[in-house]
Structures are given as structure tokens and as C-alpha cells.
Amino acid sequence: MxxxxxxxxxxxxxxxxxxxxxxxxxxxxESIVEDDGEESLNETDLSWVDGVHAAMLDDWQSGDKTFDERLVQEVMLDMTHQKVDTHVEEGTMEITAERIDHLMQITEEEEAVFFHNETYIDILKRRKENDFSTVEDDHQLLHSLYDR
Known part of the structure; x- marks a missing residue:
């Protein structure tokens, strides 16, 4: 007993x-969801998941050659993971205006070297305007470029 x-x-x-x-x-x-069903970027900080690249991007200065095209692709993919339901927890980075500005400047400075700089600029311009209507297509495109 x-x-x-x-x-x-x-x-x-x-x-x-x-x-x-x-x-x-x-x-x-669990994501914080606002009343209208949209994810809140201000209240949900996902940057801890890919903190190394987030810190590199946050500390980037013009003329700094730390970002090659492959790393730009990876960082942009990390940002799309915040908006696309990929069930991926690793490799997510918070989308911020400053990070978008840095990525745009990196891409513009490396225009002669990057093969797909126009694609990156188009995507980043939409993000800057908070236009996520094509985020799933952008995610697939970035994945196809990154997987090459």
C-alpha cells in the first residue's frame, strides 16, 4: 500500500x-495580437532569436563591409519570418525602421556587387511603408535566392 x-x-x-x-x-x-488581428511589432520583440545579426545590423555604419549579399538575404528572411507563418522560431528578427534603413543603405552601397539589389530595394521599400501584402511572395523569392 x-x-x-x-x-x-x-x-x-x-x-x-x-x-x-x-x-x-x-x-x-504566443504572439501578442491587437484588436484588429494584426501582430504588434512594438509589443513583440523577436530580435532575441537572431541576436547576433540583429546586433550587427543595429551597429552597422556606412562603409562597413560586414554584410555580403548572402547575409543581407538571411537577415531579410529573418524579418519575413515575423510576418509569415513558417513555424520557424530560429532566425527571426524584429522589423524596425532603423534596420530597414540600414539594409537599404547597405544594398545601395553594394549595388555594383550584389546581383539582386533591385529586388532587395523593392522589398525594403514596401516594408518601410508597412506594406506586407506581398510578404509571402517575398519570403519565397528570398528563400529561392538564399538556397542557390
Whole structure:
């Protein structure tokens, strides 16, 4: 009787621990949604997921050659992950006006070197205007360029 009681208590403790772990994980990955159903960029900070590239982009100065075309593609993909339901938690970066400006300036400065600079500028101009109507197409295009 005493052994079955101990095993019962142990089983309940394990089940509760697993349930709490799943609940905490679910709360961490849940997006904040405003009344109109749009994700809030101001309230949801996803930049921690790809903090290295976010920090590089935030610290970038004109003339700095730290971003090649492949890295620009990756950062732009990271930003689309915030708006496209890809079920990808890694490689997401918060879209900010400053980051868009830096990416535009990088792309313009590397115009002679980047093969797809016009594509990047077009996408970034839409992001700057908060136009996400083509974000899924942009995501697929960037993925196809990045996978080459």
C-alpha cells in the first residue's frame, strides 16, 4: 500500500511538471495580437532569436563591409519570418525602421556587387511603408535566392 501511494504521488508530480513545462513554453511563443488581428511589432520583440545579426545590423555604419549579399538575404528572411507563418522560431528578427534603413543603405552601397539589389530595394521599400501584402511572395523569392 505504501509503495503504490509513493508511486501515485510521483506520477502526479511528473504529470504536473510536464504540464507546467508545456504551458510555459506555449506562453513564451504566443504572439501578442491587437484588436484588429494584426501582430504588434512594438509589443513583440523577436530580435532575441537572431541576436547576433540583429546586433550587427543595429551597429552597422556606412562603409562597413560586414554584410555580403548572402547575409543581407538571411537577415531579410529573418524579418519575413515575423510576418509569415513558417513555424520557424530560429532566425527571426524584429522589423524596425532603423534596420530597414540600414539594409537599404547597405544594398545601395553594394549595388555594383550584389546581383539582386533591385529586388532587395523593392522589398525594403514596401516594408518601410508597412506594406506586407506581398510578404509571402517575398519570403519565397528570398528563400529561392538564399538556397542557390
Amino acid at each position: 505504501k509503495k503504490s501511494y509513493i508511486w501515485g504521488v510521483l506520477l502526479v508530480a511528473v504529470v504536473l511538471s510536464i504540464g507546467v513545462a508545456f504551458w510555459i513554453n506555449d506562453k513564451e511563443t
